[in-house]
Structure formats: structure tokens, C-alpha cells
Amino acid sequence: MSYHNPHTPPRKSATFDDYTLAEIRRAAATGIYDIRGAGAKRKVPHFDDLLFLGASISRYPLEGYRERCDTSVTLGTRFAKKPIELKIPITIAGMSFGALSGPAKEALGRGATIAGTSTTTGDGGMTNEERGHSEKLVYQYLPSRYGMNPTDLRRADAIEVVVGQGAKPGGGGMLLGQKISDRVAEMRTLPKGIDQRSACRHPDWTGPDDLEIKILELREITNWEKPIYIKVGGARPYYDTALAVKAGADCVVLDGMQGGTAATQDVFIENVGMPTLACVRPAVQALQDLGMHREVQLIVSGGIRSGADVAKALALGADAVAIGTAALVALGDNDPHLEAEYQKLGTTAGAYDDWHEGRDPAGITTQDPVLAARVDPVAAGRRLANYLKVMTLEAQTIARACGHNRLANLEPEDLCALTMEAAAMAKVPLAGTDWYPGKAGF
Amino acid sequence: MCGIVGLFLKDKALEPRLGELLSDMLITMTDRGPDSAGIAIYGAGAPGKVKITAQSADPENEFKGLVAELELAGVAADVTLKSTHAVIEIAEDAVADTRAFLARKGLRVMGAGESVEIYKEVGLPKDVVARFDIRAMGGTHGIGHTRMATESAVTTLGAHPFSTGADQCLVHNGSLSNHNNLRRVLVKQGMKFETQNDSEVAAAYLTSEMAGGKDLGQALTSALDDLDGFFTFVVGTKDGFGVVRDPIACKPAVMAETDQYIAFGSEYRALVNLPGIETARVWEPEPATVYFWDHGKAA
Amino acid sequence: MPVFDLAKTPLREFNAALHSVGNGDNDTAFEVLNPRGSHALAVGIDQPLSVDVRGSVGYYCAGMNDGGAVTVHGSAGPGVAENMMTGTVTIEGDASQYAGATGRGGLLVIKGNAASRCGISMKGIDIVVHGNIGHMSAFMAQSGHLVVLGDAGEALGDSLYEAKLFVRGEVKSLGADCVEKEMRPEHIEVLAGLLEKAGADAKPEEFKRYGSARTLYNFNIDNADAY
Numbered sequence: 001m002s003y004h005n006p007h008t009p010p011r012k013s014a015t016f017d018d019y020t021l022a023e024i025r026r027a028a029a030t031g032i033y034d035i036r037g038a039g040a041k042r043k044v045p046h047f048d049d050l051l052f053l054g055a056s057i058s059r060y061p062l063e064g065y066r067e068r069c070d071t072s073v074t075l076g077t078r079f080a081k082k083p084i085e086l087k088i089p090i091t092i093a094g095m096s097f098g099a100l101s102g103p104a105k106e107a108l109g110r111g112a113t114i115a116g117t118s119t120t121t122g123d124g125g126m127t128n129e130e131r132g133h134s135e136k137l138v139y140q141y142l143p144s145r146y147g148m149n150p151t152d153l154r155r156a157d158a159i160e161v162v163v164g165q166g167a168k169p170g171g172g173g174m175l176l177g178q179k180i181s182d183r184v185a186e187m188r189t190l191p192k193g194i195d196q197r198s199a200c201r202h203p204d205w206t207g208p209d210d211l212e213i214k215i216l217e218l219r220e221i222t223n224w225e226k227p228i229y230i231k232v233g234g235a236r237p238y239y240d241t242a243l244a245v246k247a248g249a250d251c252v253v254l255d256g257m258q259g260g261t262a263a264t265q266d267v268f269i270e271n272v273g274m275p276t277l278a279c280v281r282p283a284v285q286a287l288q289d290l291g292m293h294r295e296v297q298l299i300v301s302g303g304i305r306s307g308a309d310v311a312k313a314l315a316l317g318a319d320a321v322a323i324g325t326a327a328l329v330a331l332g333d334n335d336p337h338l339e340a341e342y343q344k345l346g347t348t349a350g351a352y353d354d355w356h357e358g359r360d361p362a363g364i365t366t367q368d369p370v371l372a373a374r375v376d377p378v379a380a381g382r383r384l385a386n387y388l389k390v391m392t393l394e395a396q397t398i399a400r401a402c403g404h405n406r407l408a409n410l411e412p413e414d415l416c417a418l419t420m421e422a423a424a425m426a427k428v429p430l431a432g433t434d435w436y437p438g439k440a441g442f
Numbered sequence: 443m444c445g446i447v448g449l450f451l452k453d454k455a456l457e458p459r460l461g462e463l464l465s466d467m468l469i470t471m472t473d474r475g476p477d478s479a480g481i482a483i484y485g486a487g488a489p490g491k492v493k494i495t496a497q498s499a500d501p502e503n504e505f506k507g508l509v510a511e512l513e514l515a516g517v518a519a520d521v522t523l524k525s526t527h528a529v530i531e532i533a534e535d536a537v538a539d540t541r542a543f544l545a546r547k548g549l550r551v552m553g554a555g556e557s558v559e560i561y562k563e564v565g566l567p568k569d570v571v572a573r574f575d576i577r578a579m580g581g582t583h584g585i586g587h588t589r590m591a592t593e594s595a596v597t598t599l600g601a602h603p604f605s606t607g608a609d610q611c612l613v614h615n616g617s618l619s620n621h622n623n624l625r626r627v628l629v630k631q632g633m634k635f636e637t638q639n640d641s642e643v644a645a646a647y648l649t650s651e652m653a654g655g656k657d658l659g660q661a662l663t664s665a666l667d668d669l670d671g672f673f674t675f676v677v678g679t680k681d682g683f684g685v686v687r688d689p690i691a692c693k694p695a696v697m698a699e700t701d702q703y704i705a706f707g708s709e710y711r712a713l714v715n716l717p718g719i720e721t722a723r724v725w726e727p728e729p730a731t732v733y734f735w736d737h738g739k740a741a
Numbered sequence: 742m743p744v745f746d747l748a749k750t751p752l753r754e755f756n757a758a759l760h761s762v763g764n765g766d767n768d769t770a771f772e773v774l775n776p777r778g779s780h781a782l783a784v785g786i787d788q789p790l791s792v793d794v795r796g797s798v799g800y801y802c803a804g805m806n807d808g809g810a811v812t813v814h815g816s817a818g819p820g821v822a823e824n825m826m827t828g829t830v831t832i833e834g835d836a837s838q839y840a841g842a843t844g845r846g847g848l849l850v851i852k853g854n855a856a857s858r859c860g861i862s863m864k865g866i867d868i869v870v871h872g873n874i875g876h877m878s879a880f881m882a883q884s885g886h887l888v889v890l891g892d893a894g895e896a897l898g899d900s901l902y903e904a905k906l907f908v909r910g911e912v913k914s915l916g917a918d919c920v921e922k923e924m925r926p927e928h929i930e931v932l933a934g935l936l937e938k939a940g941a942d943a944k945p946e947e948f949k950r951y952g953s954a955r956t957l958y959n960f961n962i963d964n965a966d967a968y
Contacts, residue, residue: 195960212474220756221804222785239592
């Protein structure tokens, strides 16, 4: 009887997995880093790792539908003569005309308006379609200042000074030439077809002491009417929130690393910034330390998908949330019925993230008129409104179950954490205990 | 993030007004830094004597009987009390004993030297100036700072100016990005730090460079290589006054010179009350360029 | 002529007065006394009115000017005439950094020197500086003209798009993708017009023209060092 050496099956490295190997080959072949949209894809601790406690005997729940649970929120109450009143605490995040097609921007405006909330321009100026179809429109003030002008500034309902984004805190942007159509080029004063590079700092101020003066200028130009938001990427949320408040902001928009529809280097998206979950409590702490919690409103974004996420963000201390990726999906992005076309692009529905390349089969992240015509702004707007309504109902369901007659009354004590990581980041107790990592007394 | 001011007098006739002029400059910069304020005044010191400025959170109790307590500790001192600060004038050879005494008593040292007095507190610049009666002070040169804290605590110790060597002090507008690493290097060299503030690291860096034999101008030149981030510094020494901005030079800076003075402000607003400002030479310091004046050499 | 003394009148009142001027109003010439380095002075003008400021101003004077003629009889702080749409802004003294930043139109004349980042991200504005300009001027400048009678600091025109730069004196260094270009008759003509409008006593032939080499317009790995 002969002895055969036992066969060891081939084993792939956990470190050099297939995705990593493919990326090394891609980099070696092309000589350029990977650029994509869609925010961080790696798994990070998120709102999924928190649960609500509900009510039974120690607290009394409210009756669904019949007993009122208020969802309204007013943004910009600190200095602005005309704060923004929203029916729901879910807003549409800034995404540019240029990044998105005209019909997609219109659909966002329509959907947000039906739902009683605001939408936001992006790095590329304000279009008439967007203004006309958005009852409440926030005008972004970005480093590039593309399309910036005093007329649009005055016809906006609020001004959002963008200092950073969750996908790339500290980074600038790049819109590849394929998406610089005639109209986009004209709005941005750029030659058609070239790559548009965006600066990482504002051209005419650096730091909170200068920002305070910039805010003064914007307020003087707009007669102190418009709320001024400051948007920061989730990087150093305690200090950034505190400094935005000190510089005179009415609202702080805090975007975690799962946020971001715009094109960024993959290495940046996946390796810079903090999970949204980890950003909220430090920001709220900063507001509380300054005696400004609820005086300066906090809008949290980055990976908000459901009414549960909304309720959790609010319970941790946010006043409202913003959605970007989820809104695009509601409009029809990455829809399985387009699978054949996604396959032609070498991807699959649900994984498509080359939103900067302008070939989106759904017609949303493109400037190709044929593709863009696939978006029916009325129907897509309706879908977005439905989705916003569902999220609101879900958040109300949870708030009522915790005994609250307002979403804004949700509090950290309504939550417990499933994991040690989430307990530490959200500073809520691990389920079944009264302890979280970092809490004194153990 | 902050407002900074500095005034270096060439005309002795202005010396009695130094405190008044600097106070006005400082208060104008309140918007840039409402958290805390500080001022360093270089006045005439007595030869062989050293002034230590100490601070207490509980001056009524802790400063009571300070002279007698010092005497018990073997130090003969003249003490001038100003609100939360005590200026303790002692003989040069009593510095170590005095510092040991202050440490035992838990009093914080704001700065020490033959001519410098440093006053800093949490609060609005106008209140800080008033509580220390800065307007009444005379001197040869001085620097001041209003602070909007970026990444470290709003405390008295966290206020500028930072003084890390005899008669040396520094004010900073900006944000350093390599201060943690640099602090570790300086700690290894034996430097001691009171705060987590990036500006204290810059001050200690200059002290360390000057201890190695460089003059202030040379130390500031080295800083351009060794400090990373954004900075506009104004620094004072016993006789000298220096200004430097990082190579990117985003943080604002305006200077003015007349026959009577050299003045620095984060903004032109800080300079508008100075005598003869209408006809002064006003300019912006260049990036990565060291500006340095010295009373000893200027004379 | 309405006169506003900022030693007595709040900034808000003055800017509100400018914004309340309507079409066809008679009182369109304003004078400002004691500006003392104030920020956000005469911002958001949207009518063809004139403002004479007697003294020096702080940040963002005449910001987003749309049709006004603003003259500062003194020096200007950072960001003067930022994002100007149309109109004229004249600074008799020096201007601090970011002069004319992101300006879309109109004419900015600086009789003295301008500091760093003059004309940063300019998008159509014309800027004429009688003196020198500082480093990183015309960074990412997209459109419009920057004319400098004196010298330019380091990294002129870094990452330049289609703005045209004319410098009479020395250029300390050119930024990435900025090159000297041939001065053709059409450039001489444009420059002559700008010099005249700006009251500058200089001959167009004494200037050199700088513009984008356009090598960064579409990403190429061989240019990666320039990013």
C-alpha cells in the first residue's frame, strides 16, 4: 500500500484577497488611483448597532396614528430673520447640477417639496429648474464658487458654507471631463470636456476667525435673513462643531464617512474620516458645552437609510438628518431592472458607483441628454416623497413606542447598543447593562 | 485661531503709552478671539533682578501674605498684586527657589524675565485689559493675543502669550499640524509643557533653538523648516521683536512702521488708533520671511 | 450726497441703505467716513450707484458687487471685490490677499500693491494692479484678465485655466501648468484697453503674457507631479 501525500487545497490570503489583488493590477495597468462615488463601502459601526428600548410599564407608549407625534423642525433660529421651517426632520443633501442631471435635480426638488422639506444645490450653482421646483432650497457656498452670484444667494432659503464632506474631509474634488457638457461648462466658466479640479480650501478665508468675517459678509449681502449652515466632514467633530458655532453658524451639518455621492479617490473615501455613528455625540457635546444645543441646529448625514436611522440620529442629539445616496436610490439609481445595462458597464445593479463618469443607465448621475431623459421628474419625485413619508412614519412609530409626542424628544436613554464599539461611539449602554466603554465607575 | 497684535516702540516719548496703545489694539481684535486674552509688556527692569508673573484661581487667599511666605522660603521679594496675577520681583539668584515655592503652592507661572510681565485670563479682551490695568503700563515693546481656541482647552494656561524661556514670549494665529511629534522631541530634550496647546510647542521650539546658540531671527528661520501647518507668529525677547508667517501665509497680517514704532495686527482695524497711522508705511509681511527688530541693535 | 460716518452709524444701516436704492433713484452717490478697517463694507450692491470710502477697509469690501462703482481712498483688507459680477472697484492704496477672488466680471483697479492670491479662481473679472502682486496669484484662475504693472510673486498662475495674465515686471516663478505665451496683436489691443480703463500709464508692448499650458486639462499619469 503506497502512501499519498495529503493534498492541501489552495489558500488565498485574507490580506491579499481577490479585491485587493485586482486593485493592485488595475493600479499597475492604469497609473491612476481609482475614483468613484457612493461613499465608504467598508463595514463600519453604524446605527444598525443600536436598538430602541420602547416602553411598557416604566414608560407609557403613545397610540399609533391617533396620538400626535410631531415631526416638524425649525432650522436657523439663532440669528436668521427667516429660519427654515420643515415638516419633517429629513432633508436632501447637496448634490450638484453637473454631478446630477437636470431631471434628477428637478425630481429631488419635487419630492422634497411634497414631503415638506428642503433640498440643496451643489458644486455648480443653482438652476432655474431646481429653484422652481424646490419650495425650500439651500444654496451651497463651496471653495470652487462655481455659479456663485448674489442673485441666487438672495433667492435661496438658506446658505450652506461647505468646509468639508464626509467622503473627503480635507480633500478637494474632481469632475471628469465626460460630464462637463456645454451647460455645465458655462455654469462653471470652464472649457467643455476638461477635468474640473476643485480646491480643498476656500479661496478667500482659512480658519474660524476668518470664517466669522465671511459669515458677516454673507449676512450683510442677504439682509440677515438667511440661515447660515456650516457643513463639515466627520473628522474632528467636537472641535469643528464648536468652531462653527463660535464663527457664528445658525446650523451645523455634519457628514460622516459613509456620506458622499461625488467623485473622490477610493483611498480617501475608505480611509479618511469617521463613521457617522461616532461623529454625533462629540458634536452634540460641543453644542452642550457651549450652551447651544437646539439653539444651533445639528444636521447629521452619511448613511441614513430608514426611519430607524433618523430616530437614532435624533435620539443621539441631532435636530435633523440629510440623505444623498438614499435619495438617488429612491429616484431609481442602481435599480435591478437596469441590470443588463449595468452588466455592460462591467458592474451590477447595487454596486454601480462610477457616478462621475456620466454613463449612469438610470439617467441620474449623467449629463447625457438621452440617458437623462429616462428620468421622469414627476414620477421620480413622487417616489422620493413616498420614501421620505415612509421614513417619517417609521421614526414616528419608534418615537411613540418610546412614549414621545415629538421626534425631537427622543433621547440617548431610549437606546441601547448591540456591540462594544457602538456603545463606546454612541455613549449608550451595552444592551442589558448600564455601562459603556469609557464610562467611569467600573 | 485668533487675533494678534504687537507694538515695538522706537520713540522713547511713546513708552509711557505702550499699555494704552496695545490695549486698544487688543480690544479691536475681540471678534477674532473671544475666549481669552493675554498681553506681554516689556518694561524697564532693575539690573540683577528677575520678575516672575504668577497666576492664581483664588488670589484672595493664595496671594495673602505672599511676601512673608516667600521670606520664610528664603526669598526676598517685592510683590505687586493685580487681580489674579502677582508680579514677584526677586534677585536673579533666587529664581530657582521662587519657582520651587510657587510650584509647592500650586501657583502657575505665566512668564519670567528681567523685563517681561505677562497677563492672561479667560474672558473678553476688554475685561482682561481692565482687570490688570494694562492701560496704565509703560514699556518698550509688547505683544498681545485674543484667542478662539481650536483644539485645546479654554483655560488661563491655554491663553497666549506663551513664555517658555526668560523674557521670551510668543503669540500665534493659525494651527500647527506637527506639534504632537515636535512636543515629544522637545520633551526628550528636557523641555517642560504646561498645556496641550500647539502654540506652546512653537514657543518651546524657539526657546530650544535659542538655547542652542541661535538668535531670535535664526530661530525663526529654522522654524520655517521644522514647523508644519499654518502660522503667523509674533515673538518678543528682552530687546527684540520678530514676525514670521508660514510659506502658504493664509493667516492675515498687517504691519505698519513710522519713526515712532513698528506695529503688527492681524487686521488693519487693530492699527487705526495708533498715532500717525495715516502716514505710516503699511505692508503685509511676506510668506516665509523673517522680520526682526532689536532695541540693542537699533540704537 | 448721503454721507455715512461709520464712527456713528452701524455697518448694517449703511449696507441696508445701499440695498434699498431702487431703479431710477436720484441719490446714488454715497460717501463713507471713518471706515477704520471695517469688514463687509458696501457688499452686495445691485444698482449702478457710487460709493467713496474715505479711509482703509477690512475684509470683503465691495463683495459680490453688481453694478456699483466703489472707490476706497485708502487700503483694502482680504478679499476685496470678491465674486464681483459687474461694476468697478478702485483701491487707491494696497490690497491684502485674495483681491478679486472668484470675480465674474467688472473691473478691479489696485493703485498700490496686491498681496498673495490676487485673482484666485477668477472667473471673468478684469484686475489691474499698478504695483506688485504676491505669491499664488491667479491660482486656478478660469477666465478674465490680470494685469500687473510691477512684479509677480512665486507660483504665478498655478493650475491656470483660461484666464490671461499680463505682467510688466519680473515673475519670481511660474506655477504648475502656467507658461509664457506669445503677445499677439489681439492681446496688445485688449491690454491697451484695460490699461486705459485703469488709468495706468504703461505701454502694452512692455508686458509679457502668461497663460495655461493646458497639460492638466485631462488627467495624465505623466503629469502627476504637478498635482
